[in-house]
Amino acid sequence: MTNSQPTPAPTDAERRLALLWDPPQPSGRGRKARLTLDEVVDAGTAVVHEAGLDGLSMRKVAAHLGVGAMTLYTYVPGRTELVDLMVDRAFAELDLPRAEQPWRTAMTRYAHEHRGLYLRHPWILQTNMWRLPLAPHVLDAEEAGLRILVAAGLPATQVVEVIGLVDTYVRGVARATVAEQSEGSESGLSNDDYWDSMSTFWTTYFDAERYPTMTRVWEAGGFDAGHASFDATLDRLLDGIELAIDRAAA
């Protein structure tokens, strides 16, 4: 609909990309802008930090800037695109490893940087997109990851899935860590209430006969250790990758 002009009107998807990849170009003419795109994105990031992704509303962001809600739409086509921009800005924080280091060092650094990012910006894990936005700094990160693996000698056909594996691992651990930190703090549930109802669960509903292994693992403290072992598991992952590299070299 509304797409039959001879002059190819910019698609939604194109405006989205343009915003991410082009400077806003102030264009001289017309009224001066009170705000910058950067300021809007900053405000969004500020709001999301204290209200979570669900609490990120255009009205709140606008209020945070002392501006009417609709004003934001001068800078950003909509909420979705604002989130994209926020993700891109967050990924810009990554201090990506250069490939000159030995690949295991670089890969470990890559993983740590990403984990730090997700712990600083847990809301990224809440963005329900199927994949991250096609944004410059996101691609920078992927480029860096690929470069490490290619430099290590992994064939191109495996490089993509392996970096995906590492990304996936890091996100999983970060998600678990965040979950543990803010257990009941969401949804207005006080921590006391949360743990009360948890113990209610264990005493009332949990059936040690239905879940014998869980029970045994719990008693052995298997659920406590948790995430001190990020590096240990990561090393195991890298072992697997090293194996693939060696296999490819032969």
Add this chain to the structure above:
Amino acid sequence: MTNSQPTPAPTDAERRLALLWDPPQPSGRGRKARLTLDEVVDAGTAVVHEAGLDGLSMRKVAAHLGVGAMTLYTYVPGRTELVDLMVDRAFAELDLPRAEQPWRTAMTRYAHEHRGLYLRHPWILQTNMWRLPLAPHVLDAEEAGLRILVAAGLPATQVVEVIGLVDTYVRGVARATVAEQSEGSESGLSNDDYWDSMSTFWTTYFDAERYPTMTRVWEAGGFDAGHASFDATLDRLLDGIELAIDRAAA
């Protein structure tokens, strides 16, 4: 607040758990119920299949059942809890492996079952919860995974993180697969438009100098292979786990 009655009023969290772990017990008295909890959950599942998790609204579910919107609140405290129940029902579909098989066979089966589940119910990947709900069939799945690893001889302290690693991998791959299938089909974007704007992106914005490795990997077809290699990567993962098991046995 409002929590100082001598008779301990059921907390929100407790009602949530009760719904998942107790039968609704029809209680005899009063007006007959037109619906079953199961019917409500089924309707929810039906709606979510054609509208996605964002499109799952109480009004739509109610309409799908031919009842008023508020009627649902007799059966379910709110949308959140409905989703919890839907997740539990989905996890009930899993055909979990018994532990008598060799652990690699069992683990592969575990992974495949989960992958199938996520591909059949992609909306589960959209539930923004930090962890899956504490529901019977979800725990069944975790129990099965833990049992496989414990039977394989992995020490209890590592069992939890390893099953987490596998889960995380499966979810990551499933997410990528779904992403590929329904690329632009979301958000009312026709597929043609999507691929148009994609090619616009590659020709207009993508900078082969900024992303040399990506370019090379792309040219080598590294992005095509994709997810035929689910089993291959999984095997690599299991190799790593086997290594940990052997190390623990020594």
Add this chain to the structure above:
DNA sequence: ACCATTCCGGTACAACGTACGAGAGGTGGG
């Protein structure tokens, strides 16, 4: 001075989750 162009933001609408309370339909006690 005029005007095209751009930004600002109030109003408004549709859709959402759900609190409230009036009515409808059923059971048990008298």
Add this chain to the structure above:
DNA sequence: CCCACCTCTCGTACGTTGTACCGGAATGGT
């Protein structure tokens, strides 16, 4: 048999969301 009580049903309504629309304000080029 009837009434009291209990439960389910759902129309109405409130607050919140994203954002379409449009009139008005500000600015630069001519």
